[in-house]
Amino acid sequence: MSNFKKIYDFDEVINRRNNNSDKWTAYPKDVLPMWIADMDFQAADEIIEGLTAMSQKGVYGYGKARPDRLLEAVIYRLQRLYGWTVSKESIVLLPSLVTGFNVAANVALRRNSNANYLFSTPAYPPFFAIESNIGMKGIAVPLRETVEGNRLYYDIDFELMEEMVTADSAILMLCNPQNPSGRIFTREELKAIEAFALKHDLIVLSDEIHAELNWEGEHIPYATLSDSAKEHAITLISASKTFNLPGLSGGFAIIENAALRAEYEKAMMGFVPRMNVYAIKGAELAFDYGDEWLAQLKPYLIANRDYIVTELSKIEGLKLVNPEATFLLWLDFGDTSLGNNAHKALLNAGLGLNDGRAFGVTGNYVRLNFGAPRVYLEKAVKLIELALEEAKP
Numbered sequence: 265m266s267n268f269k270k271i272y273d274f275d276e277v278i279n280r281r282n283n284n285s286d287k288w289t290a291y292p293k294d295v296l297p298m299w300i301a302d303m304d305f306q307a308a309d310e311i312i313e314g315l316t317a318m319s320q321k322g323v324y325g326y327g328k329a330r331p332d333r334l335l336e337a338v339i340y341r342l343q344r345l346y347g348w349t350v351s352k353e354s355i356v357l358l359p360s361l362v363t364g365f366n367v368a369a370n371v372a373l374r375r376n377s378n379a380n381y382l383f384s385t386p387a388y389p390p391f392f393a394i395e396s397n398i399g400m401k402g403i404a405v406p407l408r409e410t411v412e413g414n415r416l417y418y419d420i421d422f423e424l425m426e427e428m429v430t431a432d433s434a435i436l437m438l439c440n441p442q443n444p445s446g447r448i449f450t451r452e453e454l455k456a457i458e459a460f461a462l463k464h465d466l467i468v469l470s471d472e473i474h475a476e477l478n479w480e481g482e483h484i485p486y487a488t489l490s491d492s493a494k495e496h497a498i499t500l501i502s503a504s505k506t507f508n509l510p511g512l513s514g515g516f517a518i519i520e521n522a523a524l525r526a527e528y529e530k531a532m533m534g535f536v537p538r539m540n541v542y543a544i545k546g547a548e549l550a551f552d553y554g555d556e557w558l559a560q561l562k563p564y565l566i567a568n569r570d571y572i573v574t575e576l577s578k579i580e581g582l583k584l585v586n587p588e589a590t591f592l593l594w595l596d597f598g599d600t601s602l603g604n605n606a607h608k609a610l611l612n613a614g615l616g617l618n619d620g621r622a623f624g625v626t627g628n629y630v631r632l633n634f635g636a637p638r639v640y641l642e643k644a645v646k647l648i649e650l651a652l653e654e655a656k657p
């Protein structure tokens with residue numbers, strides 16, 4: 265490993281088109297893709313060097329089910345970041361977090377075949393798919409949206425949640441920081457979630473994949489709220505978003521309640537594959553050596569956020585969040601000239617975003633990924649302006 269301090273150049277443009285990248289091949293070649301949640305940056309040097317060395321050995325055998333070094337790195341990180349002490353046993357390795365929340369749903373269904381889960385919308389689209397994947401009913405509870413000037417704000421509507429919860433509700437899916445609104449829930453909000461979960465006897469499935477990409481406020485892992493929260497929490501974490509390794513695919517469920525963890529591991533048996541050896545190595549290297557890269561990335565992403573939010577705030581009628589976390593920006597074109605299909609109009613102008621409708625909302629929303637070199641953001645602003653210009657009567 266090199267021991268000099270490298271200055272990373274996040275402005276560097278890297279051609280990803282010939283690399284099986286979903287982001288760069290889903291749309292036609294002349295479209296700038298700013299949709300799926302990976303970043304267009306190289307990972308930390310130590311990760312590249314470590315994975316290269318591993319590749320060059322040329323033996324790609326099965327990995328260890330419980331790699332000690334990695335488990336220790338997870339324990340150390342949670343302790344250091346949040347003062348959260350977890351045991352080795354409480355860490356369950358996963359091939360992906362999407363797998364992780366589908367397994368949790370399976371646990372609930374094994375307990376009660378009529379079980380349902382509650383989740384907030386707009387939501388990360390795979391939250392909806394649990395229903396079609398394994399037949400567990402999902403109850404989508406819209407976040408409360410408020411608008412001040414051109415700014416969108418979201419919070420949890422507990423009254424509505426009380427109206428929608430049923431006797432068969434078994435899981436409350438929490439996404440914190442929330443994708444796509446970029447909210448970081450406060451301790452007060454999390455305490456209210458805890459009270460709700462206790463009242464209705466719910467497992468809280470807390471997807472905290474974006475936790476380390478926070479710009480304002482403090483990330484509080486749900487399970488650290490109290491001893492009772494810890495007992496009913498399944499927390500999903502990963503190195504993938506933070507260190508830009510999502511294609512390696514892997515993550516962790518932290519389940520401190522031993523009985524719940526046994527059910528969870530039982531539900532995985534036989535059909536959930538192990539975390540693969542590259543994901544293991546990548547996460548280990550990221551947790552051990554990635555902090556310098558991350559310390560340099562964060563100001564770059566904050567400057568990206570400030571740039572894109574400032575530029576897009578100049579557009580009349582466009583409403584947007586100012587994300588407290590994540591490299592994702594949620595935009596509402598409802599009061600602009602883009603008519604009723606902003607996603608299509610922007611695509612026609614050459615900008616590929618996520619269509620808001622996949623997040624379970626009606627209206628004219630899109631999600632833009634600003635985890636990219638600044639030149640892409642500058643181009644995106646121009647393309648948005650072009651689309652609006654072209655749509656004028």
Ligand SMILES: Cc1ncc(COP(=O)(O)O)c(C=O)c1O
Nearest residue numbers: 301360361362388443471473515
């Ligand atoms: C909230 C959330 N959970 C999970 C994932 C995906 O996790 P994985 O790739 O480990 O399945 C994403 C990816 O964007 C996400 O935003």
